[in-house]
Amino acid sequence: MPKIDVTDEAVIDAPPMEVYKAILTEFAGVTNWWMPYHGYKLRGELPIDREGAVFDYIVFPKSRIASSKISAKVTKIVEARIIELELAGDFIGTEEWTFEPTKGKTKLKVRIIAKTNMLKASLFSPLVNIGKGHLDNMQKGFKALNSYLSKR
16 A cells, blocks of 8 residues: 655635635535535535544546545544544545634645555556645645635
């Protein structure tokens, strides 16, 4: 199982609370501004802003050769500051989202520490930079988030 340890970040043109809420509504499947790169859907009874909430998502890589299906459980949440997730499915590990205020904007940082749990990724990992693919998808998402928030 190839290991991934990447941190992606961007400055989003909105305060942390707005960015935090936009991320949560996306995780819950209420919005879909991250499509066609990520698709999300809340699972279960707990609201997305509670520890223990679970949502599923699919990551569609640029190549579209192999999408990844992941289940995420909220393990820690501090309003407008941090969201920690436990990942299962095609990737097993953790993901941490931090929201840092900076001059009326938000420095959004996402760190994933995981291992692949799918045969294709394990076989192709010597040929494909999974970390770079993650960065590409995240940067597209950050750009879409900025666009979404600017229209509100």
